[in-house]
Amino acid sequence: CSIPAAESSKKKDMLLGGLLLPGLDEQSCASRYQSVYYRKNMTRSPTPYLIDRLRQQEALQRRCGPGTDAYRRASDRLKSGVKDVDTVDGCSYLVLLSYRGLGNRILAAASAFLYAMLTDRVLLVDRGKTMGDLFCEPFPGTTWLLPLDFPLQGYKDLGEDAAESYGNVTTLRNETGGSSSEHRFVYMHLDHAASVENKLAYCDDHRQFLHRVQWVVMRTDGYIAPILFLNPAYQQELHRMFPRKDSVFYIVSRYLLHPTNDVWGMVTRFYDSYLKNADERLGIQIRAFVKDDKPVQHILDQILACTSQERLLPGVLPSAGGAPPPPTTTAGARSKAVLVTGLNGWYHDSIREMYWRSASANGEVVSVHQPSREEHQRMFHRMQDMKALAEMYLLSMTDKIVTSGWSTFGYVGTALGGLTPYIMFKPEDQNPKVPDPPCKRAMSMEPCAQGPPYFECTRKEVDKLLDTSNLVPHVRACEDMSWGLKLT
Ligand code: GDP
Structure with a gap:
């Protein structure tokens, strides 16, 4: 087991306050007991x-x-x-x-x-x-x-x-x-x-x-x-x-939900190699609902507009027009690891190239990583599902997260980690441009219920459409889908 060094010295509550039972075989399902060493302490406790x-x-x-x-x-x-x-x-x-x-x-x-x-x-x-x-x-x-x-x-x-x-x-x-x-x-x-x-x-x-x-x-x-x-x-x-x-x-x-050892191995190897040592981790989950999952410029623009608006990523300095760059010392500089997930690799490549070609404006050292680029969605494909699950868990281990509206992949990555996401609004199909604002901080970490009923249980007046987002406290309209419902 590869428990991060800083964490392994501290004894953690592997049973999550009684949520899990002791005595199960730790070898056959390592994630059950190891995940506590990779994740932040639970911010909500079971009663x-x-x-x-x-x-x-x-x-x-x-x-x-x-x-x-x-x-x-x-x-x-x-x-x-x-x-x-x-x-x-x-x-x-x-x-x-x-x-x-x-x-x-x-x-x-x-x-x-x-x-x-x-x-x-x-x-x-x-x-x-x-x-x-x-x-x-x-x-x-x-x-x-x-x-x-x-x-x-x-x-x-x-x-x-x-x-x-x-x-x-x-x-x-x-x-x-x-x-x-x-x-x-x-x-x-x-x-x-x-x-x-x-x-x-x-x-x-x-x-x-x-x-x-x-x-x-x-x-x-x-x-x-x-x-x-x-x-x-x-x-x-x-x-x-x-x-x-x-x-x-x-x-x-x-x-x-406890990933099998094969999936957990993928999670921990990637985390240990690329994310563990950064001062801060930012997850960016990209789900472009576009034909053939081709790269789209306005989605890249939206990501950068969101990370800039919310100060999640630093801007870059203008390049010096051919002159040699000023000497930089990165010793002691803050490091930020960006985990990008998505079917297409172009967004990751573009962001990484931006921080390679130009220095970050605040001196932060930004590294950008994407575990897989599968190009196309394949249903019930064993390896794609395993990669997808590993990536949802990796997203959940970041400190802040930007997700794509409407995506259940993003909902899971967010809520597994107890993170309140910055949700990027889905661009309109008819009008493909960067939405204004490009993203919004969510009300809660909870996933959105995308197809709720529009009637009240006590009256069951099914022929009248009713706004169900104000019937009971704590159930509200979702940020990314006005007709969806989420717990807050
Ligand atoms: P949604 O369609 O965004 O709501 O998310 P789902 O997870 O239900 O379906 C999308 C499927 O496409 C996933 O299950 C994966 O098979 C694949 N997929 C989408 N995005 C990614 C990604 O970032 N990484 C990987 N590995 N697969 C992805």
Whole structure:
């Protein structure tokens, strides 16, 4: 293990105030216990109540998870379609489907975990092609990976129109009556663009309907925690678990998400080589939503306008017109390491060249580093996902961070680190120029929920569009997406 020298002498609280359990094998998942030596001390602590709830969830996962008799009986029931069963054995399940980019999948995993805790369900995640290569098992003594022999035929293809979708099931139930225990499973389609009927699932008081359905399959591509705060049925429990609302993902991710040794090796080797010794680290996450991920001048201009406006990077001195440069002494100068992430390498090359060709105006020594340049996004590609995850963690280890609006990759890098980002506004597609202002300091570290409902759970007036960003305290409109919601 390569714990930074300055840190290794100090004994750190590897269990994060009781968030993590002792006794798990440190060799098989080094990040679980080593990350404390790379990250800043936690700025938000888990409450004793949350810690209790986590221990209960772990016990539930072990009692009902794959390999147990209870799981075998539940999956037999799912397979055979026997109806009129209650949640026998006290075990009910939430299966999370994997889809879209890695940032989406990580936000979905944290959200599904929170939902599973709120509704006393065992969380099982569809591994997609890469989940098992990316994350260690979070729960001691069991697995959170959906078994490969999961018996529900075609579950990966479930979509909004499925007969079992929440929207279809509840519409039919309103028309013809019927009990929820008749359903073999219910499918929650919570894509950001889901229909109103499906988004009504956010308002379900699970004690009345979903509670009696043993299997729930969920598909979401984003962070839904802010939306769960809108449901009166969950508000009290959420408040007890998270009295501070601005750090839900931060705390959940430190409990749930631990990169595998392969990914952690990539993180620590890069950190130790390029970032560790700098006086300050700045992360710049570039996600240009442009065709073929080609380099775009106005995005580079936006980055430089933002870092200049917020005094994150020094300007450069004009070049001396061919005369030899004045002698400089860098001994004792402050050093700043800039971590650039993005699919394209041109932004990194341009910024690095700027500080190579000209001296920084304040004498700071600026070094610029980019771990990978993959050029194009490839879905569920093992190595790209591993690099992407390593880069999200590296971003989280910086001191200040600039991110691209709308990007779930940036949301994760930010919130993992407990950093309040400077978010660059997405340039308009029709009018590609540097937005004014180019960026803004965010209200909180929390990710944005990009596809919230526009109705109130108590009234469910789905035909009227309602601004849901002022219904409850601590849930506000996102900086980068006026219709999104975030916790503050
Ligand atoms: P979003 O599309 O920005 O919301 O972020 P996602 O992570 O959901 O999807 C983008 C995908 O493109 C990632 O999962 C990566 O596979 C790839 N990608 C985007 N930006 C980067 C980057 O900076 N580094 C690497 N390695 N991959 C990236």
